[in-house]
Amino acid sequence: MDAEFLKQVEQFSNLKTAIETKKRNGLEKANNKLIFAYNGGLFRADPITILFVKMHNNGRDLIMLDTNETPIKITDTQEFVAKSESCYFEAMNEYHLLYEQIKKSRSVNKLMNND
Amino acid sequence: MTNGVLMFALNGQAFDSNKNKIDIDYVKMASANAKNIKKYMENNTVALVTDKKGKEQIVQSQSSANYFDHIIVTKPVYKGVGPETNSSINKRSMRVGTKTITFEWQNQSRPDSYNLSPFDKTILLDCDYFVYDDTLDQLFDVDANVLCGKHVEEISYHDSLIDYERLHHQTIKLFWATVLFFNKSKEAKLLFDMMNVVKNNWRYYSKLYKFEGSRTYRNDFAVSVALHLMQGKQETTAYDLPHKILCLADKNIMPSSKQIVYRHNDGWAGSGFPKQNIHVMNKESAMQIAEEILNG
Numbered sequence A: 001m002d003a004e005f006l007k008q009v010e011q012f013s014n015l016k017t018a019i020e021t022k023k024r025n026g027l028e029k030a031n032n033k034l035i036f037a038y039n040g041g042l043f044r045a046d047p048i049t050i051l052f053v054k055m056h057n058n059g060r061d062l063i064m065l066d067t068n069e070t071p072i073k074i075t076d077t078q079e080f081v082a083k084s085e086s087c088y089f090e091a092m093n094e095y096h097l098l099y100e101q102i103k104k105s106r107s108v109n110k111l112m113n114n115d
Numbered sequence B: 001m002t003n004g005v006l007m008f009a010l011n012g013q014a015f016d017s018n019k020n021k022i023d024i025d026y027v028k029m030a031s032a033n034a035k036n037i038k039k040y041m042e043n044n045t046v047a048l049v050t051d052k053k054g055k056e057q058i059v060q061s062q063s064s065a066n067y068f069d070h071i072i073v074t075k076p077v078y079k080g081v082g083p084e085t086n087s088s089i090n091k092r093s094m095r096v097g098t099k100t101i102t103f104e105w106q107n108q109s110r111p112d113s114y115n116l117s118p119f120d121k122t123i124l125l126d127c128d129y130f131v132y133d134d135t136l137d138q139l140f141d142v143d144a145n146v147l148c149g150k151h152v153e154e155i156s157y158h159d160s161l162i163d164y165e166r167l168h169h170q171t172i173k174l175f176w177a178t179v180l181f182f183n184k185s186k187e188a189k190l191l192f193d194m195m196n197v198v199k200n201n202w203r204y205y206s207k208l209y210k211f212e213g214s215r216t217y218r219n220d221f222a223v224s225v226a227l228h229l230m231q232g233k234q235e236t237t238a239y240d241l242p243h244k245i246l247c248l249a250d251k252n253i254m255p256s257s258k259q260i261v262y263r264h265n266d267g268w269a270g271s272g273f274p275k276q277n278i279h280v281m282n283k284e285s286a287m288q289i290a291e292e293i294l295n296g
Helices: A002-033 A047-054 A077-103 A108-113 B026-040 B052-061 B062-068 B110-116 B135-141 B187-199 B203-206 B219-230 B283-295
Strands: A033-040 A041-044 A063-065 A071-073 B003-008 B012-018 B022-023 B047-052 B070-073 B091-095 B098-106 B121-124 B148-153 B176-181 B240-248 B253-256 B258-265 B267-274 B277-282
Touching: A002 A033, A002 A077, A002 B240, A002 B258, A002 B267, A033 A077, A041 B091, A047 A063, A047 A077, A047 B135, A063 B267, A077 B062, A108 B267, B003 B026, B003 B110, B022 B098, B022 B283, B026 B047, B026 B052, B026 B062, B026 B148, B026 B283, B047 B052, B047 B110, B052 B062, B052 B070, B091 B283, B110 B121, B110 B187, B110 B219, B121 B135, B135 B240, B148 B219, B176 B187, B176 B219, B176 B240, B187 B203, B187 B219, B203 B219, B253 B283, B277 B283
Parallel strands: B003 B047, B003 B121, B047 B070, B148 B240, B240 B277
Antiparallel strands: A033 A041, A063 A071, B012 B022, B012 B098, B091 B098, B121 B176, B148 B176, B253 B258, B258 B267
């Protein structure tokens, strides 16, 4: 009984590891897709950045630090938000689709052969 | 303003522990990558630096010739006694799945990229860094003169090596010359000139920065030292490329561009891989993927 049970655990663990590996690589893909250029700087389209720029009072200059900690003036907040939201939705929709597909996978073979 | 991608490809031969010969076809890898760059990137003008034989190989395969906009022929001169100047001494051993192969590492001309690039803005790529998306296009809209690969992750997530982060655990952070953006500027010229200084004084810098254990000349090390000096010997994020460079370690295998096989619990395990840019360090897998792209 123990040997059979341990075999089941091992099979589950192999599948779980394979799912997590594919999921993490999907996340890295999404994270790279979040990076976009604006006004000479590179930014990450994360929810905090999007929300902060959206909430900004247009009466004041908005300076944001880019990924290299360079201060960049956001000259057109609407354009910045449109660009960042476009990156965010594309990356997250793709990641979500991938996750929906892999969470249903019941074999390593399927995980390896699906796109 | 011209934008483009630059790669280097000099074919070589590797030998496994049983002295069996394996051809490492970098020209084929570069051709496959150029095909993908044309397909996935907006800034998709491609230049290749190769030797006479490499150019002949491309011309013979008409389809490959179509993927390159510039073919720059160089004649590497290997002289001297150090790994930085002589490829027959600059040998590198790598695991390829279960085997170990050893081959001449012909990478000494990379510091000449600044002079060789026909572009105003260049992304210098290793030819085994296969492009499957347009994320690098963003670099052409940046004000920076130099950005270099800094964040690296191995796609099986089984190793967390200090070797991926630092030249040595007591010294400076490691940049990966796998992906290097530069434009024609004083700053970028200084970087490549400094890389040449490091290359030509390899023993001195290897002692200074504690990588003398490495008998191989590596561009990653040369660029790391050069960027460290250019930052005033401080660690900043000024030259960090924000993108994460995903890589397949040489000991792991990619049977295709969407599959990985890796060591797990004393055996082998597998998983799928969502298509994206990937640095394939296992040379056999890199050649398989190149074949897949060219036949696709």
